[in-house]
Amino acid sequence: MDILGYKKDYQLFAGTRSKIKPSIIKSSKNNQSNNKKRLSIKHVLDEIALKDGMTLSFHHHLRNGDYILNMVMEEITRRNVKDVTIFASSIFPCHKDLVKYIEQGIVTQIYAAFISGPVSEAISEGKLKKVAVMHTHGGRARIVESGELTIDLAFIGAPTCDQTGNITGKIGKSACGSIGYAVTDAHFAKTTIAITDNLVDELDDFQIGGQYIDYIVEVDAIGDSKGIVSGTTEITKNPIGLKIAKLATDVIKYSGYFKNGFSFQTGAGGTSLAVSEYLKKLMKDENIKGSYALGGITSYIVDMLKEGLFEKLYDVQCFDLGSVESIATNPNHIAISASKYANILDDCLINNLDFVILGATEIDLDFNVNVTTTSTGEIMGGSGGHSDTAYGAKVTIVVSQLFNARIPVIKNKVICKTTPGETVDVLVTERGIAINPLRTDLVEKFKNTNLPIKTIEELKAISDNLVGIPKEIDFDDKIVAVVEYRDGTVIDVIHKKNINNKG
Amino acid sequence: MTNIRRSMLFIPGNNPGMLQSADVFNADSIIIDLEDSVAIDEKDSARTLVTELLKSVPINNVETIVRINPFDTPFYEKDIEVIKKTNIDMILLPKATIESIKDLDERLKDTKIQIMVLIETSLGVHQVFDILNTTNRCLGLMLGGEDLCVDLNCARTKSGEELLYARMHVVNSSRALRKFVIDTPFTDTNDFEGLTKDTYFAKSIGFDGKASINPRQIDTINSVFNPTEAEINHAKRVIEAKDLALEAGKGVFSLDGKMVDLPIIKRAEKVIDTALKIGLMKIGEE
C-alpha cells in the first residue's frame, strides 16, 4: 500500500532485531571560511538558492521557548517556496505558526519525534498534505546518517557561537546545556546556519565544530528563557504518583540488576522524577554506586552525580537550569549527540542501560505502549527516546496511574503502537505491578518478594470494574502519520480524527 | 482486614479523587472524614458521596472508619442515620464525652458498627477511662493533639512535651481496658525525620499506631510499628520453646536463662501474628 508522500520501499515492523542494515554515509563537511557571518536570516536566504520541495531541519533544545523555527519560517514563507518539509527533532505549542503554513500548502510534510499543541491537532485533522513521519530520537539520527533523507538547510539555535562557527549550549543568556539533537543535522546538512544571541571571539569547549557551519547570524534572542526550561521538572506531590514511584524503586531493588556499576535513565515527568529521589535514598542505604545516568537530564540526576552516586552523566538534552549549570561546570557531565544516545547504526549508549523508567498513555495486554496519541487517538506526543531506551534497557519499567479522571491506562489494544511490548518489561501502577510474561527471569525473581505482583489482565479487571470499558474510537480512513520504529520500519499508522472539543 | 492498626489515614469526605483511591496507600485503617475537612455547606454533599462510594466501590484489605461530626452539631444525627446503613467497620466520634458515646452507642444498637473515640478535650482526657468503659462497642481511641492544645491553652510543639501527660494517661486507660490506642497525627508533612522520631516515641510509650493526615507519611509510620527482625526471631524462639515444653508436659520453662511466663508468650504470639499479617513472614515460616 502506498502512503502519500512516504518512502515507497518502506517495510512493516517485524520485530526489534531488525534485518535492515542501511549503509552509513560519512560527513565530509569542512568549511574553513573566515567569512561566515551575515547580517540577518534574510541575508543568508538571499545567498542560497531556495527551491520547492526543500527539507529544513530544526532541533528542540529551546523547547517551548524556541524562537528559531518561527523566525526562519517567517522569512522562508515570504519567498514563494512551496512543498517544504520540516525535519524537526520535536515540535511544541510555540510553533503554532506552522499551522498557517500547512494550511497555505507551503509546509507539506513534517518529520518529528514528538509533536504537541496546535501543530499536532492540525496533523490529526488531516491538514498536512503528505503524511507526517513520527520517528524516534535515535531513528532521526539514523534517517540522516543513512542518507535516507537529505537536509537542505539546517538551522541551529546556538546559545553561544564563535567567529568560526564553533557552537556550545552551555553558556549564553539562552543557555540550554547539551544540543545533542542538532549535532547530526550540522554534520550532514547541505548547508548549515547557526543562529545565535551570543557571538564570541573564540570557544575552546564546544559541542558542534565550526567546520560544519556555513553561515552565522546574530539575533537579539533565540528563545524565551522561561520556555526553554519547561515547567515539568518537578517531583509530583500527588500521593498516588509517589506510591507508584516507590513501587518502581522496589522493582529496581529486587530485579537482580541493582548492583555497583548499574546504569539508569528516567524522564522528566513528576512520577519519574520521584523515582530518582527514592532511588537516591536506596543507593545510599544499600551503598550501591552506579556507572552512568543517561538521557534528558534533570537537577535530581545532577544531585546524584554531585553526591557520587553516579560516575558520569551522558546528556543529550538538559531539562532544567540545574542541569544546564552542571554541564557547564562538571567535567563528568558529558554532552552527547542523538546518534551516540540512541542511533541503531551507532555504538549507542542505550545498549548498555540497565534501567529505564518510562511513562505511558496506554498500554495493552501485550505490553505495547502508546505515547504518541491521546487515549482518544489525537496526536499528542511521540516516542522521543521511548522505544529506543525500551529496546536498550535490561529492565524497562513503565509507570502510570491505573486510571485518572476516568481515563484508564490498560486497554485491550493500544490505539497507536509506539513501543513494542516485547521491549517493555514491567508496568507499575498504584494498585499493583505486572511483569511481562516474556521475562520469565523477572517473574521468577519477584515471586519471593512482598511486592503486589499481579497479571496485567488482573490489573485491567480492577480498572474496568471502577471506570467501565471505554467506547471504541471512530477514525477516518485517511492516514495522517506513520510511526516509525527505530530501524525505520513502520510500526503503526495514525488515522485522521476530527478533533472533538466537547468538554 | 486485620486487627493490626499501625497507621490510620484520614481521607477528606468530599474529595472523589482521594476517596476512590483510599485503599492504595498501605494504611491499615482509613478514616473517611465528614468533620474538619468538609466545609459547613458541603456536609450534605460529602455524606451522599461517601454513602455512594461505600455502596459501589470495593475498598480492599483496609479497615474502614468514618469520622462523623460532633454530638453538639446539627450534622451529627443525620451523619449517623446515613452512615449506619453502610458496611463500614467503625465510627470515629470526635470530641468524645460520656454523654455523647452513650448516645452514639444507643443509635448503633441494631448495627455491627463499632466505635472508636477521639479524645481531644481536657475533659475527655480526664474522663477517658469512663468513656472507653461505657460500652463494649467501643474498641479504642485516638488522641487528638491539635484540639486538645487549644483546650489546654498551650502551644502545640513539634517535640510535644505539652502532650506528655495526655499521651501516657490515654495509653494507660486503654491498656487497662484492653482497648487499642492511636497517637495524634504529626502535622509537618515534609519533616520525615520529625515524623520518625515522634512515631518511635509513640511506640515506646505503648501506642498501637499513629494517625496521619497525609498518605506520604504512611510507609514511615508502618515501618516504625513493624516488629523488628530481632523481635521476630526472639518471638519464634519463644514459641518453639513453648511447644517443646508442652510436648514434654512442662508447665513452666525458660529461654536464655530467663523464665518464660504467659505475658511473654502472648507478646511473642502477637509479634508473630503481626509479622504474618503484614507480610514480614510467610505462612509456614513460623
Add this chain to the structure above:
Amino acid sequence: MQLVKPSKAGTYESNDIYIMLFPGNETKIEVESIVYETYGDKIENVIFKTLNEYKIENVLVKAIDKGALDFTIRARLITAIKRGATND
C-alpha cells in the same frame, strides 16, 4: 420528588463532576465531559437512571464532568436533587 428551585452540587476538580439542575417543561440532559467520547453515553445513562429513581421529571440537567466515576456522578446528582426539592 419535585424540583422547585435551581440547585447545584459538585466541583470542577479532577475526578469530580459539577451538576446544575433547573426546573423546566421537559427533561433534558446536557453533558460536557473530558471523557465524553469514550464515556458520554455511560454518564448520561447514570444521570437518567438516577433521575428516574428519584422520580424527577421536567428538569434541565447541566453537567460539567472532570472524569468522575459513576458513584460520584450519582452522589452529586442526588445532592443537587435534594437541595432543589420540596420535601427536603
